[in-house]
Amino acid sequence: MIVAGCDVGSLSAEAVILENREIIGSEIIRVRPRAEQSARDVMGSLLKKLDISYEDIDFIVSTGYGRETIPFADHNISEISCHGRGAHFLIPSIKTVIDIGGQDCKAIRITQDGYLEDFVMNDKCAAGTGRSLEIYSEVLGVDVSQFGTLAVEAAAPLSLTNQCSIFAETEIMHYLMEDKNPADIAAGICDAMARRVKMLVGRVGLKGDIGMTGGVSKNIGVVKSLEKILGTTFMEFDEDPQIIGALGAALFAADRVS
Amino acid sequence: MEALKYFEEMSTGLNNSEIKQWKKNGKKVIGTLCSNIPEEVLHAAGLLPLRVRAPNLKETSNADTHLHRINCSYTRSILELLITGGLDFLDGLIVTNTCDHHLRLAGELMDKSRLPVHYFQMYHTYTEGAKEWHVLELKRMIDYIKENFGIDISEADLNNSIDVYNRTRRLMTQVNESRKNDPPSLTGTEYMKIVLSGMSTPREQFNDNLEMLLQGLDGRKPAESGRPRLLVVGGACDSYEFINFIESKGAYVVADGLCFGLRQYQGLIDRSKDPFNAIADRYFKRAPCPSVMDGFDYSYKILNDIINDLGIQGIIGARLKFCDHWAGACKMLRDAFKENNRIPLLELEREYSTTGSGQISTRLQAFFEMLTN
Numbered sequence: 001m002i003v004a005g006c007d008v009g010s011l012s013a014e015a016v017i018l019e020n021r022e023i024i025g026s027e028i029i030r031v032r033p034r035a036e037q038s039a040r041d042v043m044g045s046l047l048k049k050l051d052i053s054y055e056d057i058d059f060i061v062s063t064g065y066g067r068e069t070i071p072f073a074d075h076n077i078s079e080i081s082c083h084g085r086g087a088h089f090l091i092p093s094i095k096t097v098i099d100i101g102g103q104d105c106k107a108i109r110i111t112q113d114g115y116l117e118d119f120v121m122n123d124k125c126a127a128g129t130g131r132s133l134e135i136y137s138e139v140l141g142v143d144v145s146q147f148g149t150l151a152v153e154a155a156a157p158l159s160l161t162n163q164c165s166i167f168a169e170t171e172i173m174h175y176l177m178e179d180k181n182p183a184d185i186a187a188g189i190c191d192a193m194a195r196r197v198k199m200l201v202g203r204v205g206l207k208g209d210i211g212m213t214g215g216v217s218k219n220i221g222v223v224k225s226l227e228k229i230l231g232t233t234f235m236e237f238d239e240d241p242q243i244i245g246a247l248g249a250a251l252f253a254a255d256r257v258s
Numbered sequence: 259m260e261a262l263k264y265f266e267e268m269s270t271g272l273n274n275s276e277i278k279q280w281k282k283n284g285k286k287v288i289g290t291l292c293s294n295i296p297e298e299v300l301h302a303a304g305l306l307p308l309r310v311r312a313p314n315l316k317e318t319s320n321a322d323t324h325l326h327r328i329n330c331s332y333t334r335s336i337l338e339l340l341i342t343g344g345l346d347f348l349d350g351l352i353v354t355n356t357c358d359h360h361l362r363l364a365g366e367l368m369d370k371s372r373l374p375v376h377y378f379q380m381y382h383t384y385t386e387g388a389k390e391w392h393v394l395e396l397k398r399m400i401d402y403i404k405e406n407f408g409i410d411i412s413e414a415d416l417n418n419s420i421d422v423y424n425r426t427r428r429l430m431t432q433v434n435e436s437r438k439n440d441p442p443s444l445t446g447t448e449y450m451k452i453v454l455s456g457m458s459t460p461r462e463q464f465n466d467n468l469e470m471l472l473q474g475l476d477g478r479k480p481a482e483s484g485r486p487r488l489l490v491v492g493g494a495c496d497s498y499e500f501i502n503f504i505e506s507k508g509a510y511v512v513a514d515g516l517c518f519g520l521r522q523y524q525g526l527i528d529r530s531k532d533p534f535n536a537i538a539d540r541y542f543k544r545a546p547c548p549s550v551m552d553g554f555d556y557s558y559k560i561l562n563d564i565i566n567d568l569g570i571q572g573i574i575g576a577r578l579k580f581c582d583h584w585a586g587a588c589k590m591l592r593d594a595f596k597e598n599n600r601i602p603l604l605e606l607e608r609e610y611s612t613t614g615s616g617q618i619s620t621r622l623q624a625f626f627e628m629l630t631n
Contacts, residue, residue, distance in 0.1 A: 065616065065620075068619075077623075077627065078620055078623040078624035078627055079620070080620070080624035080627075081624060081627045081628075104617075111631070115631040116624060116627055116628045116631060117628065117631075118602065118628070119624055119628070121617075121620070121621060
């Protein structure tokens with residue numbers, strides 16, 4: 001049995017293919033302007049890598065922001081359920097998932113079988129999302145992939161008071177004009193983000209082992225700040241945490257076939 | 259079904275054909291801003307109470323000049339309607355102090371409207387003093403009607419109106435009985451159109467159309483069974499498009515705890531009492547909204563009964579952005595229902611004109627996945 005999951009988000013698109021419920025390949029790309037194109041490109045790229053075709057796949061589940069527009073998907077499921085399911089598959093003891101993606105931030109609680117139990121989302125603004133980190137990285141003059149390693153070098157994290165990421169950008173610029181250490185600024189940003197996430201997580205409640213998914217989970221600065229502020233340690237996945245949504249979708253696809 | 263077509267027509271837009279005909283007949287229409295305002299008194303004076311809404315309003319830039327951005331979008335929409343002439347067909351307005359946003363709107367309407375505006379002071383607690391005040395406020399409303407429209411209202415007039423309104427409430431109870439079926443005989447969208455028609459047409463005509471509707475409901479199945487059954491609660495939620503958006507994601511809205519619904523149509527008036535106390539009593543005893551400070555326990559009990567009667571599996575808390583009352587109520591309801599019945603509540607923050615969005619779609623879909631797990 002071969003199934004696929006395709007996750008089209010706001011910044012990245014991922015695909016995962018399972019054979020008999022084992023991961024045989026995954027792919028991550030930057031999104032295109034149209035969700036359908038992102039889906040075709042990421043799936044196309046993965047299929048080519050594995051030397052298989054759409055005809056070989058028994059069932060495809062799509063998820064993410066663009067899930068309803070993917071023509072080759074047999075069914076679509078919310079990314080909330082998919083992130084929970086994917087995280088659980090990799091580490092069955094996980095009961096809480098924090099997913100920080102490009103444009104939103106979610107706290108997800110799952111049952112012991114990995115199904116959705118409760119959730120809370122914040123997508124009212126960019127603060128506390130991957131997109132805001134991209135903005136701040138640009139202001140600091142670093143690539144977003146280096147932002148986290150910069151933050152962990154901080155000697156004295158600075159305090160950022162602005163809720164809004166646009167105004168926070170201005171605050172960062174002021175710090176730079178005052179010759180503040182960019183590492184301290186980056187750490188301050190991570191702390192501010194962690195505080196926002198803590199507020200969200202508080203509404204759903206932390207339970208059991210906790211995993212972080214989504215692109216921002218690769219930012220070591222945010223991860224460390226969150227662990228400090230939540231008083232916990234996140235479980236570490238063997239797979240790239242960015243593919244977990246697509247993995248969950250693929251598992252739901254497998255359910256349909258069995 | 260003919261009756262449903264009638265309700266559809268009457269609920270689209272504010273100044274509908276029934277209102278136009280009413281006015282052509284030389285009669286008057288009074289806008290009300292809250293279901294706490296006792297319409298029976300207006301009806302007794304031969305006036306048509308119209309619950310003011312702002313359907314299809316796209317933007318509120320005129321109102322935004324006068325109101326702060328933190329005022330909710332309902333208040334901004336109504337003020338926008340006034341400023342742009344959308345309420346010119348009314349003959350009077352009754353405003354009230356449901357909440358701070360309403361209070362702000364009341365001030366603006368009194369300042370800017372050429373209509374005679376009456377400020378009805380609603381109660382905020384369940385005390386004897388508040389009930390006595392409520393009776394006094396009814397009488398003050400009668401004075402407003404006398405001063406501005408030259409109409410005297412007798413006790414007999416009030417009793418007659420009570421009968422008409424009681425008839426509506428009995429009929430609506432029967433309509434709600436049909437929503438206990440699976441699938442319910444009416445979708446939530448259809449029901450909301452009925453609700454809105456009742457708040458914007460002559461009451462006697464509405465009652466007649468409800469009778470016709472009830473004749474055609476037996477055995478009606480608008481779609482397939484087995485979908486999650488939802489209760490929708492919240493403030494200023496009068497958009498059937500929004501209810502439709504929820505249902506289109508694969509559920510039925512079978513009950514509500516809304517002003518546009520439960521609070522309008524629940525609770526008979528006791529004819530054995532004098533009409534003033536009888537009317538005040540009904541407004542005290544029917545399901546409260548969070549503007550009643552000590553009303554939570556009672557509200558919870560009523561909603562809990564509804565949940566049991568209608569087989570509710572999930573609750574949608576639809577609150578307007580910046581709505582303080584419903585922010586509190588949604589949290590309290592969420593916690594109480596989680597602890598006591600294990601019925602989950604999904605909070606959906608919206609603007610008054612929101613009919614649906616990608617963000618709402620994701621939350622709804624995840625919520626339904628949760629319910630069917």
